[in-house]
Amino acid sequence: MKRYFIHTFGCQMNVNDTLRMSEALAKSGYAATVDYERADLIVLNTCAIREKAEDKMHSALGRYRQVKLQRGAVIGVGGCVAQQEKAKLLERSPWVDFVFGPDAIQNLPTILDRVAKDRVRVVDTAWVDSEEYVFPRADPETSRGKVTEFITIMKGCDNVCAFCVVPHTRGREVSRPFIDVLAETADLVKVGVREVTLIGQNVNSYRGGISFAQMLLRTCEVPGIERVRFTTSHPHDLSDELIEAFRVQPKIAPHFHLPVQSGSDPVLKRMRRDYTVEQYLERLAKLRAARPDIAVTTDVIVGFPGETEDDFQKTLELTERAQYDGQFSFVYSARPKTMALLKEEEWGVVPHEVKVERLDRLQALQKRISQQLNAQNVGRTLEVLVEGRSKTDETRRFGRTPQNRTVNFDGDAPAGAIVEVHIERSSASSLGGKQGRTLSSPAVVVPEKPIDADSCVVA
Ligand code: SF4
Numbered sequence: 001m002k003r004y005f006i007h008t009f010g011c012q013m014n015v016n017d018t019l020r021m022s023e024a025l026a027k028s029g030y031a032a033t034v035d036y037e038r039a040d041l042i043v044l045n046t047c048a049i050r051e052k053a054e055d056k057m058h059s060a061l062g063r064y065r066q067v068k069l070q071r072g073a074v075i076g077v078g079g080c081v082a083q084q085e086k087a088k089l090l091e092r093s094p095w096v097d098f099v100f101g102p103d104a105i106q107n108l109p110t111i112l113d114r115v116a117k118d119r120v121r122v123v124d125t126a127w128v129d130s131e132e133y134v135f136p137r138a139d140p141e142t143s144r145g146k147v148t149e150f151i152t153i154m155k156g157c158d159n160v161c162a163f164c165v166v167p168h169t170r171g172r173e174v175s176r177p178f179i180d181v182l183a184e185t186a187d188l189v190k191v192g193v194r195e196v197t198l199i200g201q202n203v204n205s206y207r208g209g210i211s212f213a214q215m216l217l218r219t220c221e222v223p224g225i226e227r228v229r230f231t232t233s234h235p236h237d238l239s240d241e242l243i244e245a246f247r248v249q250p251k252i253a254p255h256f257h258l259p260v261q262s263g264s265d266p267v268l269k270r271m272r273r274d275y276t277v278e279q280y281l282e283r284l285a286k287l288r289a290a291r292p293d294i295a296v297t298t299d300v301i302v303g304f305p306g307e308t309e310d311d312f313q314k315t316l317e318l319t320e321r322a323q324y325d326g327q328f329s330f331v332y333s334a335r336p337k338t339m340a341l342l343k344e345e346e347w348g349v350v351p352h353e354v355k356v357e358r359l360d361r362l363q364a365l366q367k368r369i370s371q372q373l374n375a376q377n378v379g380r381t382l383e384v385l386v387e388g389r390s391k392t393d394e395t396r397r398f399g400r401t402p403q404n405r406t407v408n409f410d411g412d413a414p415a416g417a418i419v420e421v422h423i424e425r426s427s428a429s430s431l432g433g434k435q436g437r438t439l440s441s442p443a444v445v446v447p448e449k450p451i452d453a454d455s456c457v458v459a
Contacts, residue, residue: 009057036064049333082101100122138184146193153200197231203233217252233259265277302329307350325370329366374405377426392408
């Protein structure tokens with residue numbers, strides 16, 4: 001039997017796409033391997049969000065070239081860099097056999113056929129018309145052994161933020177029919193999943209026959225589902241209807257990832273983010289009033305073209321005012337085909353060392369805030385959905401609170417159980433404690449997978 005190895009870069013959308021690729025390859029008679037040196041087929045599912053991610057892909061491609069030379073492995077590149085670079089990837093890396101875009105995942109068996117039988121190199125990066133695009137249906141057996149799973153509910157993005165490649169690499173927004181999402185949720189419950197995260201580049205602009213708020217509420221009603229999460233959102237789609245859903249439905253997990261990107265209005269304007277800091281904070285305040293126990297995280301870009309020290313001070317002020325539970329912050333990285341790349345010289349390039357120094361200051365501030373917020377949980381008893389053995393200490397159990405806080409604890413609760421944990425210690429990124437009462441037991445026994453059992457490496 002032929003073996004495949006998938007190297008996944010980037011976001012949760014890519015991780016989910018890799019699962020769909022695995023299912024398509026299994027149907028073509030391939031089996032997974034975690035050892036790329038034994039693979040007959042190596043697929044790189046790539047990320048183009050920052051230059052660094054693209055560089056990582058090229059160095060991995062160099063590594064896999066040896067496997068081709070030694071055992072004639074077929075090598076393919078998928079994901080966002082494939083969509084961005086298309087045939088240029090074949091020119092730059094002559095040992096690559098095929099390049100396929102996010103819309104061509106289901107074409108993998110046909111592509112492999114052409115590479116093997118016609119002995120040609122293939123580029124399949126055509127967009128499927130939005131009307132005709134069919135979201136790959138997940139095989140629930142792929143998720144057996146998991147307590148939480150991600151469900152793709154839409155692809156693409158119609159916004160055009162000045163720094164972002166996603167509209168170029170993922171195309172226009174297409175929403176998945178809500179009936180399919182509910183059916184997939186029900187399938188996942190049958191294999192032991194108790195929490196789902198609805199994903200898309202811009203989920204809260206979902207239009208799959210019902211509104212996004214309705215999609216969330218309907219997913220919460222699927223029997224056996226305990227928690228529903230979602231990511232990633234745009235602040236201008238944080239509607240009153242969505243805020244109301246958080247107020248009335250406790251199964252909507254009280255965690256909201258709401259990327260702000262900058263605390264300066266002139267920078268937000270150049271980023272084409274379509275809101276001001278005060279408008280953003282007004283939405284945040286309304287959300288927190290509706291759901292006081294909510295945790296909020298965000299994304300921030302430091303060093304966007306033209307960002308002054310004064311602009312950056314405003315990002316620090318916003319971080320202080322918003323009191324985020326966590327922040328994903330990065331230095332600005334110029335991306336192909338983006339407005340920011342075109343305007344960089346005009347707006348003013350921020351030197352790399354200045355960007356890095358600002359990022360250090362921002363991350364130090366956020367770490368202090370996360371530590372303070374997490375420390376408030378010491379001495380409290382929190383509800384935790386158990387996901388299995390702790391990744392940091394195999395003698396302990398691991399799970400997350402409804403606020404998406406990581407908890408490593410002493411206890412023996414099975415994966416899928418919801419238990420109380422008495423919190424005894426905290427850090428900026430996690431909590432620790434002792435297991436208390438069991439609040440609910442899993443309906444389906446979840447055979448725990450050894451950590452990192454999947455046949456793909458996430459970089
Ligand atoms: S909303 Fe998000 S995915 Fe869409 S263009 Fe802006 S940053 Fe990119």
